[in-house]
Amino acid sequence: MDTQRTPRRRPLTALAGAAACLAVLATGCTGSPAAGGEDGSASGQDVTLTFWHGWSQDNEVKAIDANIAAFEKLHPNIHVKVVGNIADDKSEQALRAGGAEAPDVVSSFTTDNVGKFCAANVWSDLGPLLRKDGIDPAKTFPAAMLAYSRYRDNQCALPLLGDAYGLYYNKTAFAAAGITAPPRTFSEFEAAALKLTVADGDSYRQLGFMPNYHGYETAIAHYLGQYGSTYFGPDGRSTVATDPTVAAALRWQKSLVDKLGGFEKLERYRTGFGDEFSAKNPFTTGQVAMALDGEWRTASLAEDKPAFDWATAPFPVPDGQAASYGRGYQTGTIIGIAKGSRKQTAAWALVKYLTTDTDAVVSFANAIHNVPSTLAALDSPKLEADANFRTFLGIARHPASGTTPASINGGAYQVSLQNLSYEVESGRQTDLAAGLAATAKEIDAAVDQAK
């Protein structure tokens, strides 16, 4: 038998393999960016800003370019180099790295980044700039949008158009089922969902509503928007185990899942859905008769022209909170100034224009079919909005509309709650109180780790 020992040098093969992973981590070791200051743009000095955004579709790029052109006309000495189709990950890396090519102004589709960027002082605090220019954020922006653009007292971002979530319903299916008006409470909603469900063997010909958490926009956070749930207390600790509305939302969703056929059966049906952002969306194809979705779907439906009549309404609310009908979950795009930018004055001029100039906000909203992010723009007569889109304007204005708050570690708390929600809906977790307590502990541990 060969008893020869392998030389110890051989494990170098393994070292070489692992080195790639380690090298990736080492690239993150860069210094923090230095803060910039007065750039002379206020006194007419020429300044060129770099603005990174994530929009990529032709109409979106055209719209943002038009806004930038209008800004440059107003500020002839400020030139803007626009870089589009930038993913959030790339922006984050650029902000980490800094340097001459790093962006001065950045927009992001993910409001979850706000907490991380604010806490790490990566984006400038816009609070003093707003005060200097006499802009009262509370009177300028809807409350929910303001909430997701700040972390504690640091207003390091501002909203740049928003998304509001409401109910889409198939009017033709409603008429066939004898339902005359969109449901306003969860009881009415459940009854409608059951009535609109048409069996097809052991599946469905039409499902009233897809409640499963992977049913595209039916995330737990979007359901919680209807309850006005909180995520963190004033002490910064998780409230998911102590806020009774969180448990109520999880229970209600599970009950609806069971009433509509059970998790497994619904999941099998769900896997037959087409892409969410295409004409194969299950609401567009008629596979579901009601959907929880954002305002952007109005434009998609107008373009895709489904073979039925449809309409929108606020998503129903829990029976005990009927007075809050009209609320909904809100999110949107945020924009901020890189703390490392040396063109802070010019950058603020651009951010202020894009976020607070009513005509700029309205023209952009009209072009890309998002909800305007200022109260003045929401009321602007120049806003192009049919009855279906106006539903979402109402949700955006509603004082009880909610959002997911900024957290020091981004959306990690949402992942924890999502994971519990998956366990609950599938029946893998039946002790809800214990699950919520463990989730709260997990969220707190992650927040502590990030401090």
Next chain:
Amino acid sequence: MALPLPSAPAALRRRRRREHARTLAFLSPWLIGFGVFFAYPLVSTVYFSFMRYDGFTAPTFAGLRNWDYVLTRYPFFWQGLGNTLWLVAVMVTLRVAFGLGIGLLITKVKTGAGLFRTAFYLPYLAPPVAATMAFAFLLNPGTGPVNHLLGELGLPQPGWFTDPAWSKPALTLLAMWGVGDLMVIFMAALLDVPREQYEAAELDGAGPWQRFRYVTLPAISPIVLFAVVTGVIQTMQYYTQAIVAGKVASGVIGGSGQQFEPGYPHGSTWTLPQMVYSLGFQRFDTGSACVVAVILFALSMAFTSVLLRRRSGLLGED
């Protein structure tokens, strides 16, 4: 007048110094590469595993806090470790066995061997993201042709990437589909086995299994070892296919209020490399990411070391 001869030890020392300098000069490209791409990242990773560092602000010493967080309070670590070890054990074994099996079959084919070689090698050339998306389509439980066929045959239709019990087997199928690289290596090794040894074994009355066991396997044992070691290292770094399959099958695109679920479904495809990315580049918790990277490195080292030491036990006498 005769010149004084240099003292022998001094001359020897100078010659040795020259030889050392020459050796180092020849080795320097490798030494520089080793230092820049291996030693520095390794030392940095260990260093940052003890630091609090978010990528933006200056790092501060955190002691064992990151280690404590990852090992005792981070809920996904043990599940990710279990999944990674599962993939190492099952995926590597099946890939090597399948690659060897295909290699054996193709070396026996008399006609059309080139066609078979091409057919089995081509999938290896497919980009991992595209291949995974194609498999997600094929194995879609509701609309995929695979389940449609299984249904027609009256067989059970698994949930594949949407079922925690089937998600890792589905990834293993994907890995076996792309086994062309191993097949080519095994074919080269199999064609190198001396024919005389088979003839001698046949004369001794050895059947097909005995010829494989006592002739083929010992002859190709270094290649099998190579396949296993590189397979273990690659699988310890398994990332792209797992994350793409989870993302496609979950239908969740992420965004505010709707975070991407790690390791969909129910964490069953969550691996250590995904954890490194998630902690380091999504949560900006570089310290904890470095802890996972160090553990990953240590595990890779341990596996490789054990495999190389036990090569004779694993592969029989060579």
